[in-house]
Amino acid sequence: MRVVYDCRYVRVGRHDGISRYTAGVVGELQHLVDLVVLISDERQLEMLPAGIRWRRVSGPTSVLEPLVALQVNRLRPDVVITPMQTMGTAFRRYRVALTVHDLIYYSNPEPPHDLPGFVRVLWRLYHKAWWPQRMLLNGGDAVVTVSHTTEGLIAQHDLTRRPVVVARNAADLPDPSLVATDPDAQAGARSIVYMGSFMPYKNVETLARTAELLPEYTLHLLSRSTPADEQRLRDAAPRARLVFHRGVSDEEYHELLRRSTALVTASLDEGFGIPLVESMGYGTPVVVSDIPVFEEIGGEAALYAPATDPAAFAERIRSLEDPAEWRRRSTLSRAQAERFSWAESARAIAGLAGELTRRARSR
Structure with a gap:
């Protein structure tokens, strides 16, 4: 054949x-x-x-x-x-x-x-x-x-x-020795990561407004962005701490995952969501919109919020500041990632x- x-x-x-x-x-x-x-x-x-x-x-x-x-x-x-x-x-x-x-x-x-x-x-x-x-x-x-x-x-x-x-x-999962090597530091990192485009259905404005509700947090936006994308998000959440990386290597991406409290995405629709599996593979919890495909991927490991509700996203992220809860979600995340x-x-x-x-x- x-x-x-x-x-x-x-x-x-x-x-x-x-x-x-x-x-x-x-x-x-x-x-x-x-x-x-x-x-x-x-x-x-x-x-x-x-x-x-x-x-x-x-x-x-x-x-x-x-x-x-x-x-x-x-x-x-x-x-x-x-x-x-x-x-x-x-x-x-x-x-x-x-x-x-x-x-x-x-x-x-x-x-x-x-x-x-x-x-x-x-x-x-x-x-x-x-x-x-x-x-x-x-x-x-x-x-x-x-x-x-x-x-x-x-x-x-x-x-x-x-x-x-x-x-x-x-996703290509990392060696277990690289997974959540310092969980207490990640729980307290006050850093959240978004990997994805800036197309309208990605609903990145909700993430910017979430960051504005978490003034001590930094939202790292990793994908290539245009000046228009960046201005739109700064206008949506002028007090948010936003860092536009304008594209990162795989190594930079993985290192940011290993130093962050969570990966976040508020998509209104998706066919899958590889960043969820990548983040969970590193033991980094994910906070995502409650759309069916994310529930399929994240299972019981992920934290879910309505796609257009920044306050709900902020609340879920805050829950990960508890080191015990972060460790629990991290363990569940790695196990869930291994299913793919x-x-x-x-x-x-x-x-x-x-x-x-x-x-x-x-x-």
């Missing part, structure tokens, strides 16, 4: 969510199947496991995308897995599983700012109705999604007749690929 995995969404230089998911899954999947990955830029190989077999094809935002299967057919795959649902499938001679990470952009239609202009226009048109999603998903042979929450939404909106398999997001693994997700995808291959060969 030859499996081809579409790695054309891997970022150059630094992962985003889909890029990290792709690299995590293929790192384990290569041990389970005969695997070849697709790239569109050889620099993507720097972000993928060393020595992985690859082939180069046109990019996912190219005008050639509707007919990309003509290029992929040359590899003679049994199954192709793509981490998006937009891969061209016309004239394919293989089974394909398409991935849906979330349905955020139906209720929050603003596209990511780094997409080409014509793609941003198509993005908005695509999310004005459900039928384009149904057409794409039913054009494949199976659907992969990254959470049981999104699996439920796919069923609720009747988006596909194809089988749906959950292969959850995960790339190996488990890769096994789910390998199982799906095997089933699709058996169906094809039995015809």
Whole structure:
């Protein structure tokens, strides 16, 4: 069974969510199947496991995308897995599983700012109705999604007749020796961390207003921000102690987690939430909005607050100033993080690929 995995969404230089998911899954999947990955830029190989077999094809935002299967057919795959649902499938001679990470952009239609202009226009048109999603998903042979929450939404909106398999997001967990090495210091650190974009559905204004209610706390905003983002948040909470890092390395991110009281996020909607798993992996508690997917990820370890209630967020953070409560949440957090693994997700995808291959060969 030859499996081809579409790695054309891997970022150059630094992962985003889909890029990290792709690299995590293929790192384990290569041990389970005969695997070849697709790239569109050889620099993507720097972000993928060393020595992985690859082939180069046109990019996912190219005008050639509707007919990309003509290029992929040359590899003679049994199954192709793509981490998006937009891969061209016309004239394919293989089974394909398409991935849906979330349905955020139906209720929050603003596209990511780094997409080409014509793609941003198509993005908005695509999310004005459900039928384009149904057409794409039913054009494949199976659907992969990254959470049981999104699996439920796919069923609720009747988006596909194809089988749906959950292969959850995960994170590379640190060695236990690096977990919560000084819990008393973290409980009293008066430092909270946010890792994520500044798009409207991320609702970062609530976090800024929370920090304003906690005058002795510093809110570290780690992702790349624009002057407009920063001014908007300073206007929302002029007395808050906000530090804009404008992007950090993985090492800087992990070190901040190890020195902070909590990771916080007030998202109105998400498909998953890798920062939660990353923070819990370091034993750093998370205080998050009470949306279903965060409850799936955080379980009993996380502290929850209504997404638009800064006072509730502040109260939950204050509760972690008690060293005993911080230690309890820290222990629960590490145990919860260990429930998510790339190996488990890769096994789910390998199982799906095997089933699709058996169906094809039995015809």
